Amino acid sequence: MTDDPDIGIAIEKIAFPQLPPADHVTSVQEDRQSHRHNTHTFHLLQKGTVTIDIDFQQYKMEPSSILYVHPDQVHRTTAHDPITVVSLAMTNENLNPEYLNLLEDLVPVKPLPVASDTFALLDQAVSLCLNLVDRKADQLYHSRLKDACNALVALILSTYLEQTKAPTKLSxxxxxxxxxxxxxxxxxxxxxxxxxxxxxxxxxxxxxxxxxxxxxxxxxxxxxxxxxxxxxxxxxxxxxxxxxxxxxxxxxxxxxxxxxxxxxxxxxxxxxxxxxxxx
The missing domain is CATH 1.10.10.60 (Homeodomain-like)
Known part of the structure; x- marks a missing residue:
């Protein structure tokens, strides 16, 4: 995640021929080792197959799918074919408070396959975020980026809530x-x-x-x-x-x-x- 960390938001679309094994010395070695972040991270896998370990549980992630990783969860990712993924990281301060509360209740979270029409909508939101992140000289840069990224988070969150069938009324x-x-x-x-x-x-x-x-x-x-x-x-x-x-x-x-x-x-x-x- 290469964007300015001071704004508390980072989003990018990245492609790898493959994610190398953890013992392979490369510039992305740190991401192949177990690690954790202090941000909420969201991933949209567009191409390829990924194996991801989250808190000692292993999952297989295939296109088109999404994944939310809580702050401080330990995770490690490997893949052996070309992948394309969009990754978004946001701090608590930048997330809509309503979304933050709902995200905290998503435990545990697994990779989630997404229907083609829903993923197309997510792609449109991603395109807006990626366009805005490169327009740092614009007026209201941070506010516009935060609003767009929160819209993407809302789409991801609602997809999780719909497919996990969370109860609408708690006892x-x-x-x-x-x-x-x-x-x-x-x-x-x-x-x-x-x-x-x-x-x-x-x-x-x-x-x-x-x-x-x-x-x-x-x-x-x-x-x-x-x-x-x-x-x-x-x-x-x-x-x-x-x-x-x-x-x-x-x-x-x-x-x-x-x-x-x-x-x-x-x-x-x-x-x-x-x-x-x-x-």
Whole structure:
């Protein structure tokens, strides 16, 4: 993404004869290694077949399809035939607040095949964005680009919402679970007990657990642990921090306890996980 990072928006159409293997030294080597961004990223695959790993799940992406990647998700992309893809990256500040709220609820997100008429509409929106991004000397450059890119985001978002059949009206249990997940995402490094989450939502621990288990099939404790383990996996995978440093970053001063927790949750030690996933 080569556009000016200061404006918080980058969009480009890129083509590769192939995406080289991760161990192949090229100018795009970093993108072949596991990495993550602090932006919301959207991809429209126009040509070729791509294999993409997102948070330790592997997906196959074929034309014509779209993909949304949350900020901080660890991902890596490989392909072995010519590809053409449009990629858009936007910061929170540049996204329409309504779209931002809806995007945060798209978990997990997979590549999504798109009907030809819908993809043609997406292509038209892409063309507008790509034309505007090159007109930096124009009046209201940033505002026009932001509006056009938000229109593209709206089309991508609505396609996900239509095909995933998200409920139009949430039950009380759904609303409580949504509020818990939002609080968990903000606080998992500092708050570890279900009681503290219940208190922050002005609920009893029993009722919070009832809502979350009814909606997801798992307890509040399970979700807390899984969120911590996911972040630990991400850091082990793409960073060079030691296990002790990762434990501290995730709020565990008791390093041996964190190590036991990780091993119990994953069936392997943290160092074994790092070695396995970097091979």
């Amino acid at each position: 009380r249990f759904d609303l409580v679970t949504k509020a818990f997940r939002e609080q968990l995402e903000r606080s998992f490094t500092t708050i570890k007990r279900p009681t503290d989450y219940a208190n922050s939502l002005n609920l009893s621990t029993a009722y919070l657990n009832e809502c979350v288990k009814n909606t997801t099939g798992h307890s509040v404790s399970h979700h807390i642990q899984q969120r911590i383990i996911l972040e630990a996996k991400r850091l082990l995978y793409y960073s060079d921090q030691s296990v002790k440093e990762i434990a501290a970053q995730l709020g565990y001063d008791d390093y041996p306890y964190f190590s036991r927790l990780f091993t119990k949750a994953t069936g392997m030690t943290a160092l074994a996980f790092r070695r396995k996933n970097r091979d």
